[in-house]
Amino acid sequence: MSRKSVVIIGGGAGGTILANSLRKNAFDITVIDKSDKHYFQPQFLYIAFKGSKENMVRNERSLLKKHVKLVKESVSAVDLVNGIVKTVDGEYRYDYLVIATGITSNASLISGLAEINEKFGDYHTNVEQSKKVWKNLNGFNGGTIAIGQSYPLCKCPPSPLEGAFLTEEFINLKGLKGKTKIIFFTPYPRAYPAEKVNDEVEPLLKARGIEVRTFFDVDRIDAAGNTIYSIEGDSIKYDLPIIIPPCKGVSGIRYEPQSILNTDNLIKVDKYTCRVEGFDNAFAIGDAAAIPTSKSGVDAHLEAKVVAKILNKGDAKFDGRTHCPFDVGYGKGTFVIGSYDEPVIRYPITHINLFMKHVMAKIYWGSLKGTYDDIFDIYFKETNPAKLKKKYGK
């Protein structure tokens, strides 16, 4: 068999894992990324709410196996019909294409948000924005904190509530509880969209005095009047806003055909094989793909492994598995676990689950290279939702 060329656009969690998982003797692998820095994005939460000084960033080159070629360029066009990826400086032809460009936050999509986002920061964009949240929390002396996502599409579904829980912990430990109201707003019918998880976290929200506004999908912000308005016609007045900007698929790449993009700029794919609609030799994985699972590193990881298996061996299927860690504050956490066939299950809130979240962060760099593949295989099998459901009940 002659060697085939694989071009991977985006060297984030998904693109890096995939590049490192392809058979070296069968493929010439090129990763194209506009940045040579790779951030562990879940860390933004701990920079924003715990003041962590650890940025968790590495050079992408050091995360890729030696035989993988890395090109630092921004992709401007992809012609799937003729198999060509274009950057400002060059053209790359491929036998197989994998799009792993993630999603990016864009405050200017909500009227009034860009104005306050600049000042108040957020914990979904980058380190600098996350540091602003920490600075503002430390300067806060009482009043109303409004926290939530401003658009239904968001990285890591637990992360909005994690922010609310960690805000409350911070305020409480600082002794400001009596002078502070924390309002968590969400476009969903309940604090956490998946019911079984909501059953576990709702009592905590109540106990900690975090007010929840459901069906609050942000329409616009009146920056001068310190007020957030929802599409549903409600409003929240704030002193300190912590608002997650809308996230969409990256703009700036012209696709041929354009019909592979949905209204959020995500790539339409088959949810089992991650194949781009209409193209046998093109795939999209991770946040960039329009797949009905959560936008999480875990999903990017699992989808990368499925595509690697398809290319290495010819067959594999993604089961829609999610496994999102969820920090509920005060050293405890849980996981959001489900799949296409198993709606999210009930899972306990414990210290050990938060410990597992932190362990996963610690082993992140190694997991990109496949160091822990055997352990992950066992871990995901043992935490299969159908199996856990028997243990933790309906």
Next chain:
Amino acid sequence: MTDQNRKLIDSRGSSCPGPITDLAIAYRNSKIGDEIELWATDPGVKADIQAWASKTGNLVESITEDKDRITIMIKIIKR
């Protein structure tokens, strides 16, 4: 009813964050008179969409359940 006023959302298999994400995004991009056909599998979707409709003032025209699909027809009458 023209095709332009009709949108099909296939949320089958989606349970977290779930079909309401797709509906909320479709609602943002909709105009009065649009019809949204939502496909889902998680049974919780029925109560959620009803609650969404009464909150936003929109209309759930029908809910039908087949073996492997729940089909919900929604008409946008308020924006």
